[in-house]
Amino acid sequence: MALLPTENTFPIIFLLLTIFSLSKAELHAHYYDQTCPQLEKIVSETVLNASIHDPKVPARILRMFFHDCFIKGCDASILLDSTATNQAEKDGPPNISVQSFYVIDDAKAKLELACPGTVSCADILAITARDVVAMSGGPYWSVLKGRKDGRVSKASDTINLPAPTLNVDQLIQSFAKRGLGVKDMVTLSGGHTLGFSHCSSFEARVHNFSSLHDIDPRMNTNFALDLKNKCPKPNNNRNAGQFLDSTASVFDNDYYKQLLAGKGVFSSDQSLVGDYRTRRIVEAFARDQSLFFKEFAASMLKLGNLRGSNNGEVRLNCRFVN
Structure with missing residues (x-):
């Protein structure tokens, strides 16, 4: 028999709705201030070091971020490797030339030592995209954070990326x-x-x-x-x-x-x-x-x-x- 809500159940319902609302909350700049305060410093140092050794890194990282976000949102699905049963986005035709994934790997490895299981790969990619622009002479902005990493990555989805021949x-x-x-x-x-x-x-x-x-x-x-x-x-x-x-x-x-x-x-x-x-x-x-x-x-x-x-x-x- 289904229970009808009583006066005492409304606070519980309100609490559940509040929790759901928070889970859908907007991204914000201070998401990791308490859980991983070293985040920005670690990522920036990693990107700068990589760019010093390979001047192609800034353009590659910026393109990587665009290509990730254009397919089902900014969820780091472009970073997933292909498996025996699935060809991932990074192996789709438009992404074959996307490189420098090691920069994200390096930043992630350092962050796993500093604050394990805390920072998403999607947020790392968003921060690196900002950093490569700023260190190349472009604008700086506060990256909003709180993304989660997707579990699905399909090469077939890369057909939706804008081609260089579009009008x-x-x-x-x-x-x-x-x-x-x-x-x-x-x-x-x-x-x-x-x-x-x-x-x-x-x-x-x-x-x-x-x-x-x-x-x-x-x-x-x-x-x-x-x-x-x-x-x-x-x-x-x-x-x-x-x-x-x-x-x-x-x-x-x-x-x-x-x-x-x-x-x-x-x-x-x-x-x-x-x-x-x-x-x-x-x-x-x-x-x-x-x-x-x-x-x-x-x-x-x-x-x-x-x-x-x-x-x-x-x-x-x-x-x-x-």
Whole structure:
């Protein structure tokens, strides 16, 4: 026989609702202040040391964070290794070139010694993404924490990552599905100020682009010829490619200046100049780096707030579920 609530049961019901509400609470900057006060220092030192030894680390970590959050939220699912029965996200085609997972592994190992079983891999990744931007000359923001690590990672889900060939309509739609607006899309695209692309991601723009044009007519001619020389056909150099802006190791607004000059490497990047909805934002960021920095920090907070599974955990090893 079911029990009807009595006067004395309402406090219990209220308590249960409060506990459930707290479990769904928003992320906040001081989540680990009591349980792991050394967190930020340990992560920052790890990232700085790795970046000193490998200048490619900042761009790789920032890309890793984007690719993680765009698939079912920021839950560190990109860090999970494939198993005999499952191909994980990191082995999906768009993520084959994502590297430097060892940086997260190193930070996690140190944190497990300092505060065992406390800090999620998803929070570590969010902090490292902020740190690589700041140490490269970009903005600093307080990372909101409290994420849990997902237990599911499927390579097939990487088909949902925005490709470098998308047009503006497709980009807007992709970001909108994640609650991110047009300004967020243009702002986060500015993360390409750090980074390098292999020829495979843009060579179609400089070889037989269409029946009328050998190269993409939106491109600066001299820039296109330079890319064509770097990426000949056939191309036997798998490492050949192009930096995504002219100051690729510095986080700045040069990316937007390059777009206005017709020197966007990806078709998706260059498309931002050709649409009235996005061009005005590109122009504003090209004029005012401080504005770009302010908006980038705000959009990174929104991106980092994309939640993963409600049934997550704190992994003891970022490569494997507990």
